[in-house]
Amino acid sequence: MTLSSEAQGSWYIVTALVENKPGVLFRVTNLFRARNFNIESITVGSTEQQDLSRMTITTNSDEKTLDQLVKQLRKLIDVVEVKVLDTEKSVYRELALIKMKAVDPTTRSEIINYSTIFRGNILDIAKDTITVEITGTPDKIDAFKSLVEPYGITQLARTGVSALPRGMEN
């Protein structure tokens, strides 16, 4: 269930429906810190239900730690539902903004080419930099990143993974 080529061990996507009220993100992240759970990314956003938010958490753990993470999350009063997604039966995406040094024309055209192949968008071209938006699985973003690394990445922002199961559940 590898999501990212950079990872050692197993990657999992955990989604949680949580009460949409102040302090919930704090309770969740404080739990991870206190229990030594290793989190690679966490995203929070609104859902189809006004009073619920969805958290998507990616973690690189062994199965025993994952089991504890899920159980401890479920134990939080503000957490309504927790699922470990089967990545084969889910859709998941991450967005990355990558700013690279690009002064000479060859570099510029190479970057633009790569970004087209990766279905990225050029968001900004300045005198000496290009900023690209890449959306995809973490794997794809990693691949693009390593491709353009030699040009010199000056700034990078990744959103973390958002995910949903495919089709109707149950």
Add this chain to the structure above:
Amino acid sequence: MTGAKALIHALEKEGVDVVFGLPGGANLPIYDALVGANLRHILVRHEQSAAHMADGYARIKRKSGVCFATSGPGATNLITGIATAYADSSPVVAVTGQVPLNMIGKDAFQETDIIGVANPCTKYSFQPRVVTEIPETVKKAFYIAESGRPGPVLIDIPKDVQQATADMKFPDLIKVRGYNPVVDANLSELSKAVDLLLKSERPIIMAGGGVILSGAFSELQALAELLMIPVVTTFKGKGAFPENHPLAMGPIGMHGHAEANKIILEADLILAIGARFSDRSVGRFDEFGKGMNIIHMDIDPAEIGKNKSVDVAIVGDVKSSLRTLVKLLSKKTAKKEADNPWLRRRKELIQYFADTIKDYPREITARKSLKILRELLPAEAIVTTEVGQCQMWASLHFDVISPGTFFSSTGLGTMGFGFPASIGAKAARPKVPVVDIAGDGSFNMTENSLAVSVLEKLPVIVFLMNNYMLGMVAQWQRTFYNRRYSGVHQKNCPDYVKIADAYGAQGIRAESAKDLEKAIKAAIKSDVATVIDIPIDPDEDVYPFVAPGTGLKDMITGA
């Protein structure tokens, strides 16, 4: 109605009859609303003790104990007590005042983000920001604190919310969407447990604090007697099973009974009931229960597999799970005989260690004094402890006869817990003697609760085994640091008889067995708290001892 009045009324509706607390600037409206209320307020001398009193009350009543404190330092002083309750799954509801809403985040005088501070040591916390939320908040707080695996809940109320007025609705029923504590155990797991239990030749029951929390005493006894299974407990589970019962083996663990630590290594099946496999109970997780079948019954699903992987997991209230288990077993088997090789082995181990482990050679020792205490106390007396050597001696040498009459700060190990907790227990059950088995270092931390005990007419007995030493630390320095003592001497200060006297309590020094008997008898009859100061030798160690990071098989008996 003001928010403060709504709070008090909601507490009354929950059946609260006593609150432990201390006022300050940010909870003045609450204290004003207490005037004329139908509940007793017990004024403490330090908020930590208020939380311990509420905790002691809760453990004996088996419903929420309530404490009040003001914002800032009042609230942070509660934290040690709240963390203690959290570690031992005790339902404490703490109500703190907070600076007014418009001052939150401005670093106002006596402002602390107590919700943030308390988060890791509460089951849940609330900060009602609209006055009409108060009744529902209180209802939810009690529901969360007492149901499932119990635990402390904090309600932090900004001062202006306490003062605001509104028409209030007091709900009788509430639902918390993300909180559905499991109650009914899975039948197929139960029948797996039945098969394993019937196949086992050397089963052991390991009873934890969950048995006490759910009051599953008779169910546990029924199971043990049906299959004639020896019963060890964890330290938190001490007294879940009568310790004078022919199947009882006492607590296992770092300072467990030697025979208990030994027999659990020889078992082929461990039935852990309401226990969490703590390091202090089981030693090394990887070694414990190796090659044995383990059945784990607990109400908290997160405990399953946390420290120990198990073969069968029965999630649910242990009282109802045990009842079903006994029913299923009774259909398949008759009551087992009282004699078999395994039970003979039990007797042999008890005899062996009784012969080998000798008492420390002094006229008065911890062991001797605790045996005398047991003889003179009625079975229904409540006993709690301070933390350190005194606590482990209590575990080793004081047998709990009536289930559920013993408790201690077992998880957090909070020095200063026992004395205020004993006052809380006395408030919960005023008619029985309540004893705090104490050491000087620990008692010294909250001894100012003597004022509370005397003024509130809650006479408890402080059974003070006094070596003027932070004895457990000293023992570790003797054992692991080549007797290099560092920061452990209390240097004969203070005089505990005079301390008792100064508070209007009774102080008695007992230097011989005869003195001690007299003192205990006087204390049981006394209308005020009694401190029995029992000088013991500072070199007396607690044995047996399983050193940290080792397994139960590495137990040192000191013999």
